[in-house]
Amino acid sequence: MMEDLPLDANNPAVRDYLALIRLQVLTPLSLLVNITAVLVCSLSISPGIQDIEKMFPSSISPKPLLIASYLLLVYVGQVGYCILLVTARKPETKKTITKGVGIALVLANWIMGFWAVAWVMQWFLVSTVLLGILLLILLYCNVVILIYHRPELKKRPLDVAFIHAPLRFFLVLPLQVMFPYSLFVELGYTWEPGKPNQYANHQWAGFGVLLLVNLIGLTVIVVRKDIVWCVAAVWIDIAIWSAKPKPSPIFIAAITFTAVHPIALIFAAVWKKLRGTDEGQIRLPPDDNSRVDGPPPHRQQQGHSTRPPREVDTEALWG
Template identity: 60%
Template sequence: MMESDLPIDTSHPAVRDYLALIRLQVLTPLSLLINIATVMVCTLVINPNLGEISKLYPAAIAPSPNMIAVYLVAIYVGQVGYCVLLVLARKPETKRALVKGVGLPLVFANWLTAGWALAWLFQAFLVSTILLGMVLILLIYANIVLLVYHSPTGKRPLDIMLIHAPMRAFMILPLGVLFPYNLFVTLGWTWSPGEPQHYARHQWAGMGIMLGINLLSLVVVVLRRDIVWCVAAAWINASIWVLKPKPFPVFITVVIFTIVLPLALVASALWLKLRRKAREGPIRLPEDGPEGGAQSHERGPREVDAEALWG
């Protein structure tokens, strides 16, 4: 049937948004299922699995497979909540964030992540690095669109928990460790598992990459007081220094930022609170008399600006 023969006007923006939402309700859970199934098969069924392949190629910035697995499980749980929200969303703002903010980039990212798992399993490292780069580009784009056009607000906490948080956590994984580590393996910047005395190879390149990524994380955490970014970046840092051996420049860099990022988040939040109090000035007591009492009664409590708390 041609589009012109349909009983509805598919050129209408509202109809297009509705059809796009229906398409996402089908494709997003399907892509997530493919992602989870592929990673689970490559981890639990096939030998050597994803973690064992990474142990064959130790590098200065190689993370702990177990901690990365926990991080992936958290991402999958968040995406399950996202899929539930796709079906149950009723607010127009939430639907716009789902359709126009996230949309198909998440679907493509899930498919490409499944492809990365297969490429890594077959040790096609150049292909796996390219796929992770594409995943990173898609997720950066989706997160920028969410931040600019569908910014998080305390008026819709489910949007924060089930849209913004999973998308941000998904992006930070390849940005923080997977893509750089895959690049190291592709370039041959590794050492033999039986020669741990060579663990300091390319330590300065590893330190430079970790320093740059963590400085970016620090800027985001301080300026936006981003709890998700702080926790995710600190976890990734811990996954790197937990795996031994590590060259000292890389080890000390990730350890320092594992501590600094949460402290910076707390300090930034306290600074914002103190600045607001200073801006408001001292509290003025109501004047005696009927006029002052009536004015105080009419004014009532002040509303907390929840949106400002999220940047």
């Protein structure tokens, strides 16, 4: 069919244009599928997504209301991304959309929709596999746009707000809570509802997972001074420690990282500012006194001697 079009399909500009057109159609459609599947599985089906979480409490179970508000923010960011798909005019923005994000966000939204169905059907192995695939897709997408399409906030604020921020928020959700929790349910690292005396079961496994994902986030926050990741990580930590009951190691770790993430971000920003100030200092040239004190070292090594200035005999010079 491409051969029948009055366009040169081998032209890179034409290919980029067609890729943008495809994304303008597929991305809103995939977002609609994602939102619809999650809403239907949350509100119209019993047991719903939140009911399943109550049926299988674990040491890292989050508070559903905070996760729902977090996901709502991800959806709002994606709506802004869909608007940017249509209104983008800068070549750099279009390149980020087509070459950086590409079809990855479309696949992520579809997988999220399939996950909602698998979760309410209590297919926990399928749920865990889908969340693992979702995590890999979002991780790849974020790495690509951070390495090859990193924008400057002052020049392209909309790219940061509607491309980088929603994708980073979307990545932190399965990384920090959804995938580990689904894996715990599949492995049986839960306790029976109504028996809070069992809430310490598998607490050290939960502590290890919580520590690992937060250390990963802390590294990103410090190295990149990433305020988006900081907000997302703190949000998830609050969702975890606010869900009661919680084993002491989990509660203490979540509370600690809730405070550590913003402190580390501030420290990293201040350190970068101080280093920039030191590196930006201007070295003044040596003053006249240092020049009169003696000849340069290389002239001394070559055997040149310094002579005081002498008066020139103008009559002898001009005859």
